[in-house]
Amino acid sequence: MFFFEPLMLFFLLCASIPILIHFLNRMRFQTVYWAATIFLSKAFKKSTRIARIKELLILLCRILAICAIAIAFARPISSGLAKISFLGNTDKIFIAIDRSASMSARDSEGLNRIQKSLLNLSENFQKMKLKPPYLLVDSTDKEIKELKSLTALLKSEQSKETDTKSIIPEMLSKILDYVKENKIPSFQIWIISDGQRSDWTPNSNIWNELSARITDKKLAASIFLVREPDEISQNISIMQDYFRRDLINSRKFELSLKILSENIFQDNFPLVIESEDGKKPLNLNIKSKINFLKIPLELSENQKINRIKIEIPDDKIPFDNRLFFSIGELNPPSVGIYCSDDYLKNAIITAISADNHDNKLTSSIISLNYNELTKKNLKNFDLLIYEITQNENISELEDFLKSGKTMLLFPGEKEEKNIEIPAELTLSIPDISTPKTPFIPANFISNSSPIPEEISELLNSANFAKRFQIKGNYIEILKFTDNKPLLIFKQFANGKLYLFTSPLNKKYSNFIEHPIFPILIKNLYIEAADSKSLFKNIVAHLADKKESSEFHYISQSINIIPFIDAGFYHRGKEVLAVNPPESEYERVFLSDDELKNLLPGKILTTNLNSKSPLSLKEIGRELLVLASILLILEQYLCLSFSTGNKS
Numbered sequence: 001m002f003f004f005e006p007l008m009l010f011f012l013l014c015a016s017i018p019i020l021i022h023f024l025n026r027m028r029f030q031t032v033y034w035a036a037t038i039f040l041s042k043a044f045k046k047s048t049r050i051a052r053i054k055e056l057l058i059l060l061c062r063i064l065a066i067c068a069i070a071i072a073f074a075r076p077i078s079s080g081l082a083k084i085s086f087l088g089n090t091d092k093i094f095i096a097i098d099r100s101a102s103m104s105a106r107d108s109e110g111l112n113r114i115q116k117s118l119l120n121l122s123e124n125f126q127k128m129k130l131k132p133p134y135l136l137v138d139s140t141d142k143e144i145k146e147l148k149s150l151t152a153l154l155k156s157e158q159s160k161e162t163d164t165k166s167i168i169p170e171m172l173s174k175i176l177d178y179v180k181e182n183k184i185p186s187f188q189i190w191i192i193s194d195g196q197r198s199d200w201t202p203n204s205n206i207w208n209e210l211s212a213r214i215t216d217k218k219l220a221a222s223i224f225l226v227r228e229p230d231e232i233s234q235n236i237s238i239m240q241d242y243f244r245r246d247l248i249n250s251r252k253f254e255l256s257l258k259i260l261s262e263n264i265f266q267d268n269f270p271l272v273i274e275s276e277d278g279k280k281p282l283n284l285n286i287k288s289k290i291n292f293l294k295i296p297l298e299l300s301e302n303q304k305i306n307r308i309k310i311e312i313p314d315d316k317i318p319f320d321n322r323l324f325f326s327i328g329e330l331n332p333p334s335v336g337i338y339c340s341d342d343y344l345k346n347a348i349i350t351a352i353s354a355d356n357h358d359n360k361l362t363s364s365i366i367s368l369n370y371n372e373l374t375k376k377n378l379k380n381f382d383l384l385i386y387e388i389t390q391n392e393n394i395s396e397l398e399d400f401l402k403s404g405k406t407m408l409l410f411p412g413e414k415e416e417k418n419i420e421i422p423a424e425l426t427l428s429i430p431d432i433s434t435p436k437t438p439f440i441p442a443n444f445i446s447n448s449s450p451i452p453e454e455i456s457e458l459l460n461s462a463n464f465a466k467r468f469q470i471k472g473n474y475i476e477i478l479k480f481t482d483n484k485p486l487l488i489f490k491q492f493a494n495g496k497l498y499l500f501t502s503p504l505n506k507k508y509s510n511f512i513e514h515p516i517f518p519i520l521i522k523n524l525y526i527e528a529a530d531s532k533s534l535f536k537n538i539v540a541h542l543a544d545k546k547e548s549s550e551f552h553y554i555s556q557s558i559n560i561i562p563f564i565d566a567g568f569y570h571r572g573k574e575v576l577a578v579n580p581p582e583s584e585y586e587r588v589f590l591s592d593d594e595l596k597n598l599l600p601g602k603i604l605t606t607n608l609n610s611k612s613p614l615s616l617k618e619i620g621r622e623l624l625v626l627a628s629i630l631l632i633l634e635q636y637l638c639l640s641f642s643t644g645n646k647s
Contacts, residue, residue: 011070018062022055054637061634065627072623090220091186093130094175095121095147097138097158098193099564100166101319101540101584105194105232114159117192117226122150137174139166140542140564144178162564163319163540163580166199169206172223176213186220195227195590198583200598202590207598214602223602230589235262236269237320237585238312241292243537245526251299253327257310259284259291260320260585274309299327307568307575319580324567326536326577333382333528334364338373340387340412341505344512348385351518352525379403383528385521387412388419388427397422401495406528408521410500411468413507423492425472427501438463439502442481450477450498450523458516464502464509474499498524537577540566551576 103113111119136147138158153159168191175189193199214221241256268283273295284293299306308325315321335352339345349365368377370389378384378400384407386397401407401422411419411427419427433439441459459478470485477498478487490497504512511517543551543562554568554575562569563578570576 005073005075008070008074011073012067014070015063015066018059018066022059054640058634058637061630061637065630065634068623068627068630072620072627075620076623090188090222092179092184092188093134094144094187094189095134095136095150095153096168096171096175096189096191096193097136098166098168098171098191098199099139099158099160099162099164100196100199101161101163101580102194102196102199102317102587104161104317104319105230106316106318107228107231112159112161113194113228114161114192115154116228118150118154118159120228121190121192121226122154125150135175135178137171139168139171140164140561142174144174161319163566163578163584164542164564165581165584166193168193168200169204169210172210172214173206176210179219185218187222189221189223190226191223192226194230195225195595196584196586197588197590198586200590200595202594202598211599211602214599221602223599225595230587232316233262234264235315235317235320235587236260236264236286236312237317238271238310238323239320239582239585240323240325240579243325249298251301253297253299255295255297255308255325257293257295257323259286259293261286261289261291262587270313272311274311276306297327307577319566320585322566324537324577324579326568326575328536328574332364333525334366334380335383335385335525335528336366336368336378336381337385338368338370338387339385344505347512347517348521351521381405383525384408385524386410388421394420394422398492401497402493404494406496406498406524408498408500408524410504411502413503413505419468421499423472423490423497425470425474425490425497425499427468427470430466430468433465433467435465438465439467439484439486440464440481441486442479442483450520450527458514462509462511462514462516464511466508467502470499470501496527536575537579538563539581540564540578541581 097114099114105113107116132148132150134147134150135144136153136158137144140162141158147153171191172189178184179187214223237260239258239260241258242254244254244256246252246254265286265288267285269286271282271284271293273280273282275297277300282293282295284291295310297306297308306327308327309322310325311322313321337345337348339348345367349367352365366381373393374396378396381400382405384397384400384405386407386409388409388411397407407422409421411430418429421427431439441462441464464480464486467480467484467486470488472490474485474488474490476485476487477489478485480486485501488499488501490499502509502511506512540563542564551562551569551571553562553565554570563576566579568575568577
């Protein structure tokens with residue numbers, strides 16, 4: 001039990017007063033035996049025993065009543081926090097604030113989850129007499145700062161949500177680093193968070209590390225989660241499904257929206273598309289939990305940049321009610337092609353330029369010879385289509401991928417030995433098929449495939465006469481019918497690597513004459529164009545110092561940290577659209593048991609709010625009522641005792 005006025009407990013010594021009075025009263029009388037009383041003592045022996053029991057009960061009532069009054073004036077609390085013996089004697093108190101987008105949920109008074117929790121925490125800190133300074137860390141700041149007042153925090157930027165995600169274990173790790181550096185033996189961590197699963201990353205291995213660090217015998221640590229209950233049962237959010245450029249007319253686009261509905265099903269739900277051409281209202285028919293809306297867009301001839309904002313009416317979760325898109329000036333990707341087979345090379349060039357009336361898009365296709373494959377030259381390309389030879393410079397190709405570019409590799413005709421290729425992959429000695437049993441692709445498509453799923457069934461008409469075995473870690477996109485990989489994908493650093501395990505020339509395959517081949521090449525080209533940031537759209541995040549100095553928030557004149565708020569940012573003439581990460585839309589929260597299991601024995605309570613049974617509760621009134629009952633009982637026993645004596 002914890003006491004707000006522990007000095008009042010000294011009055012418990014007053015409970016000894018009835019005991020002293022009891023013994024003094026017994027010493028006032030001396031027992032004198034004479035002849036008559038000897039005969040009477042046996043008659044009154046039974047009634048004397050009852051009287052002594054009544055005396056002890058009266059004494060006990062008086063002692064308990066005094067104890068109850070003394071404890072009541074010490075202002076005791078009864079809650080989950082009463083388990084902490086050192087509460088108020090800790091060396092440091094850390095306040096960790098989750099400022100992720102999901103914390104934007106508003107209550108009836110318009111307060112977000114951060115502000116609501118801070119008000120509750122401030123009230124309870126006053127009751128517990130936990131005095132500042134506190135140490136503050138939030139999900140957007142890399143420094144731990146001194147905090148002199150929780151009420152002042154309510155008016156600061158740290159009480160406002162951002163459009164980013166949080167990584168709670170990283171904040172805890174930062175605090176533990178500070179504790180170690182400053183040699184702090186005892187401390188408390190109060191986490192303000194809604195417990196959204198994506199922000200806590202419960203499956204991350206970092207929790208094992210944190211558990212080992214925080215259970216150090218030299219440390220006295222306690223962790224509390226201040227979490228307001230999720231009472232939002234209805235919500236509509238809009239997300240990007242895809243943003244795709246037309247393969248024929250590069251100025252045309254198709255935007256697909258995903259509308260998520262939580263217990264709201266409505267016809268003619270309003271949506272507004274705002275662009276540089278003005279505002280365009282639309283009506284949605286929301287029939288299910290997941291709905292899709294495709295919106296055609298087109299840049300005018302004179303437009304170089306177009307900002308697009310899509311918005312639905314505000315509700316109690318504001319961050320998911322708007323999306324931002326920016327289409328940059330058309331800068332086609334530069335394509336480098338190295339291929340010994342002229343027929344294959346021409347097929348690739350034709351695939352990129354086919355049905356495209358914009359000459360600007362196809363003006364940067366360059367055929368390379370082997371001597372031009374240097375690091376200096378490669379950096380000028382956005383897409384590299386490359387025939388593997390025996391004498392590869394692996395480091396140069398890996399540097400190309402590390403710069404965020406796209407690469408398509410395929411083995412050459414003459415290769416018969418093990419070939420090392422970029423991204424820690426190896427092609428081993430190939431298999432050669434017989435004319436009667438060529439290698440046939442199966443109908444297998446992964447999410448990383450540049451081939452549309454709706455045409456993948458055409459693959460069974462393609463055939464290959466030679467294939468290599470591949471070693472390493474990768475994602476399979478296409479398989480042969482015997483489950484051996486044909487086309488694989490690997491993310492290497494910031495770049496994307498696609499690799500065919502079979503040669504693509506006519507001698508070993510009919511694939512270059514297959515209708516899927518130009519679609520594959522064209523989609524890789526579009527992917528490279530996207531990586532060149534034709535679509536200037538990124539996920540909200542904490543920017544580094546260089547980005548912070550270069551980009552400025554268009555929507556407000558105040559200086560804020562890029563890119564923690566969704567909206568449009570500009571750097572010179574370049575415009576960038578920033579949106580919240582998709583994980584913040586999930587609305588999946590960890591249970592109390594799951595949270596406690598992350599750091600067993602350290603998260604002592606998972607709720608501290610007005611509606612929680614674990615919130616602080618004074619029991620002084622209850623003790624005063626108990627004292628009154630004991631005194632009434634004492635009076636009753638006294639009256640019955642005196643009446644019994646008279647009789």
